[in-house]
Amino acid sequence: MTELGKLYGLGIGPGDPELLTLKAHRILTTVPIIAYPASENGKSLARAIAAEFIRSDQIEIPIHLPFNVNESSAPYYDQAAEQIGEHLKTGQDVAVLCEGEPMLYGSFMYIFQRLSGQFPTEVVPGISSTLASAAMLGVPLTYRHDVLSIIPATLDEIKLRDRLIVADAAVIIKLGRHFAKVRKILDELGLLERSLYIERATQTEQKIIDITEVEAKEVPYWSLILIPSN
């Protein structure tokens, strides 16, 4: 019987290729097959982050995900998992690249759910933009006895407000089209002055903008607001 290949979930960090860990770099440059999430038109942030390390003799599996946020990703992950599983069955290792930290809102979790029961699996932690943004903004994020909350901007207003009221420090992620709603709540809670905005942290296109000057319509998904400890 052929020995099964190993499935790696590789955290490749928030954007700067130099923020890959030594371990992710070693695995990425030695596996025969890599997979990564990509939009339907083939664009992939994960692949772009790792691009300089990918060899031309590595097989690439783009995991195509739907553009439309209301369309379920499940069948797309099913298909990718099947394709990855075929390689693992023949004894080849597959590294699935994942922006940031794979186990924190990471796309890899959906591959993990589908395959980790059947194949040897190892997850390699990566730098999460949620925490790395503090270094980019030059502010300590959380001190001593303070609680840090990582809050998706996709929550409704009531829940967002409730969570922000009790947070000592917070990172609000997945802003995109939710920016205006979040800004309004921060204003109401008197938190706007403490709030710092950054988009595409550590990527070459990184932008830090005064939160009062951010254009709601231009806020990308890969942006966040940081509220450091008082």
Next chain:
Amino acid sequence: MTELGKLYGLGIGPGDPELLTLKAHRILTTVPIIAYPASENGKSLARAIAAEFIRSDQIEIPIHLPFNVNESSAPYYDQAAEQIGEHLKTGQDVAVLCEGEPMLYGSFMYIFQRLSGQFPTEVVPGISSTLASAAMLGVPLTYRHDVLSIIPATLDEIKLRDRLIVADAAVIIKLGRHFAKVRKILDELGLLERSLYIERATQTEQKIIDITEVEAKEVPYWSLILIPSN
């Protein structure tokens, strides 16, 4: 006039030396001077993590911190900052090693506060054990619209309970002598079954123990409880 040296805050991750980033590794192996927190007897987790990369011709500055948790660390950081500042003034770069992520409860924040106004400073994000533990435990931590709370076990019972009640997913850090208090609250809130215990994540001495079998007296500071999204 001599050009000032650059102060680096280097996140070196939770324990496995291979979890240094390529960037932290590059800086660590090229600066003339490194500093790191150490207990009064000279023990230093940060130095141990980076040990294999440290060259014999690098100057080392241990930042001695008090054993006694009730003694203020401020004068110790004052002294270290002065010593580091002397080198920076002569144009030499200094890298301050910091376990995990420097801006998240990191010891480097206290050096940052004292020196970043006077010297060019760069903080290099590191892998935080708070997030890396999920990979070690093999569980996805936070999904979709869920809020993740990072909660110090040092909080009093009432605050701990309040924060845990509203958390979708949580990481309780700095357990040490606070374990019994935390375990009791998790039990009361019906969260014990979902709670996973790990100590010294990614270090060679890493231990994963069923939370109901953990001996309160033996819980080290470098341990945490992870409560993944439901």
